Amino acid sequence: MPTRRQKFAHLFAAVAAVLPVLLAAPGAVAAPGQPPPQTTAAIGGxxxxxxxxxxxxxxxxxxxxxxxxxxxxxxxxxxxxxxxxxxxxxxxxxxxxxxxxxxxxxxxxxxxxxxxxxxxxxxxxxxxxxxxxxxxxxxxxxxxxxxxxxxxxxxxxxxxxxxxxxxxxxxxxxxxxxxxxxxxxxxxxxxxxxxxxxxxxxxxxxxxxxxxxxxxxxxxxxxxxxxxxxxxxxxxxxxxxxxxxxxxxxxxxxxxxxxxxxxxxxxxxxxxxxxxxxxxxxxxxxxxxxxxxxxxxxxxxxxxxxxxxxxxxxxxxxxxxxxxxxxxxxxxxxxxxxxxxxxxxxxxxxxxxxxxxxxxxxxxxAEDDGLGLGGWLAVALVLAAAGYGALVLRRHRRTGG
Missing domain, CATH: 3.40.710.10 (DD-peptidase/beta-lactamase superfamily)
Known part of the structure; x- marks a missing residue:
């Protein structure tokens, strides 16, 4: 059975794997005064x-x-x-x-x-x-x-x-x-x-x-x-x-x-x-x-x-x-x-x-905040992983495991 430390490492590996995909997710729209995101070819050429x-x-x-x-x-x-x-x-x-x-x-x-x-x-x-x-x-x-x-x-x-x-x-x-x-x-x-x-x-x-x-x-x-x-x-x-x-x-x-x-x-x-x-x-x-x-x-x-x-x-x-x-x-x-x-x-x-x-x-x-839906999901996953890691470390210190 994997240890808590191994589970923590697996969680961060999963976040790292999906992070680029989420950040590249479509739907981010430029704010006023900014060009549209270059996820596809510009309309017209x-x-x-x-x-x-x-x-x-x-x-x-x-x-x-x-x-x-x-x-x-x-x-x-x-x-x-x-x-x-x-x-x-x-x-x-x-x-x-x-x-x-x-x-x-x-x-x-x-x-x-x-x-x-x-x-x-x-x-x-x-x-x-x-x-x-x-x-x-x-x-x-x-x-x-x-x-x-x-x-x-x-x-x-x-x-x-x-x-x-x-x-x-x-x-x-x-x-x-x-x-x-x-x-x-x-x-x-x-x-x-x-x-x-x-x-x-x-x-x-x-x-x-x-x-x-x-x-x-x-x-x-x-x-x-x-x-x-x-x-x-x-x-x-x-x-x-x-x-x-x-x-x-x-x-x-x-x-x-x-x-x-x-x-x-x-x-x-x-x-x-x-x-x-x-x-x-x-x-x-x-x-x-x-x-x-x-x-x-x-x-x-x-x-x-x-x-x-x-x-x-x-x-x-x-x-x-x-x-x-x-x-x-x-x-x-x-x-x-x-x-x-x-x-x-x-x-x-x-x-x-x-x-x-x-x-x-x-x-x-999502179009107003500059990150897009994928960006905010990525942030949420990172924060969740960080919180889980902190909990594991606290328990690790208490138990000496």
Whole structure:
């Protein structure tokens, strides 16, 4: 029969054997501001999972713009999906209002733009303090197209919340947005609020935002709204005349109408998140997408986007792609390679579960603590083994055995 000392040695040997397996267990997800764990190939290509600038110039290729301060950026061809250059494109950062691109991509196809909706009090309550608003009033009717102009031009969180309630409520919309992100293989994105308002755990990446924009631009209404520079928005009813007024709204995208060929897409800014911007432009039959996240100043997000668009158009055909924007996954039951599937591509890594809605209190999960479930199990085993060892040693001293 083995002695206590031998049993103790066997226990530690067992822990040592399973420790590497547990620490390598899947499910660990990077915290905001960190790249995703490299347990599998990065979505879009191995080089897109590397840190720093990735570019493969050929003869005659122009140099990348100098003094780029964005923590993360990517230049891609919206048609082919080729990534021409990138820097930390999978870095998970707060998206601010650029998350409204995913909101529009999810909800926009559901409602006729000529439909009319009467706004209730509930639909415009619970909006985050300091949110950008288009100025929607309760008990008034709005056409769906007016609400979308409020989303795209004024980045109105009130317009987002009204449309989300029309879609079944904020929690339902958050769930659908997360499902849409998963279908687009946007594995860096975790949705907590539909409007991009700063919320604990809400992150996306330059790569994912480019996926959302590429998908959205295939919808003619999305393309129309994001390219609209100004519009009239329905106002309140005049108490004296009984007539309903209107007021002008302008697109907050500072490049729209200034950068040649700019289609638009979406800008974002919050105090906590910093600046984010996704811009698309057309030139000589080519459409390029540029996403810049978190440069050093608000204005730089526009300056650096314009500089990267200039570079992209000049570099087209003179650089080897360093990756690609992946296609949407096929619907369940559709053979791989059809309906936008990527034939022969490996299955993407698992994504953290979607939250139930912005009202839920933040919870600590395996993806938040940095160790992952396997890491915590390993720690528990080590502690258990240490405790058992201490007990054996105490008994050993007492008995002299």
């Amino acid at each position: 191995e080089r897109l999972g590397l840190s720093g600038v990735q570019v493969s110039p050929l003869a005659g290729a122009p140099a990348l713009p100098g003094d780029l301060t964005g923590q993360s950026w990517i230049v891609s061809d919206a048609t082919t999906g080729d990534v021409l250059a990138a820097s930390n494109p999978h870095l998970r950062l707060a998206p601010a209002s650029t998350l409204k691109i995913l909101f529009a991509d999810t909800v926009l196809p559901k409602f006729d733009r000529n439909a009319v909706h009467k706004v209730t009090d509930e639909e415009i309550t619970g909006i985050g303090a300091g949110s950008s608003l288009v100025g929607i009033k309760e008990n008034l009717e709005y056409r769906v197209e007016d609400l979308w102009r409020g989303v795209f031009l004024s980045s109105g969180n009130d317009a987002v919340h009204v449309l989300a309630h029309m879609n079944g409520g904020v929690p339902q919309t958050v769930t659908e947005m997360q499902a849409r992100a998963d279908a687009l293989q946007a594995r860096d994105t975790r949705v907590v609020s539909p409007d991009g308002y700063d919320m604990d755990g809400q992150v996306s990446s330059a790569y994912d935002l480019s996926l959302f924009a590429r998908a959205g631009l295939r919808n003619p209404d999305f393309r129309m709204y994001c390219a609209t520079r100004d519009a009239m928005f329905p106002g309140a009813v005049d108490r004296n005349t009984g007539q309903r007024g209107s007021f002008g709204i302008a697109n907050t995208d500072r490049l729209l109408g200034k950068y040649p060929g700019l289609i638009g897409v979406k800008n974002g800014f919050t105090t906590n998140a910093g600046s984010t911007f996704v811009g698309a432009a057309e030139r000589n039959g080519r459409t390029l997408l540029v996403t810049v996240m978190h440069p050093t100043t608000y204005q730089k997000v526009y300056d650096e986007t314009a500089a990267l668009l200039d570079w992209g158009f000049a570099a087209a055909g003179k650089v080897q792609p360093v990756g690609r924007l992946v296609d949407e996954l096929p619907p369940s039951g559709t053979p791989t390679g059809q309906a936008g599937g990527t034939a022969g591509a490996p299955e993407p890594p698992p994504h953290p579960a979607a939250t139930t809605g912005p009202a839920a209190a933040p919870t600590i999960t």
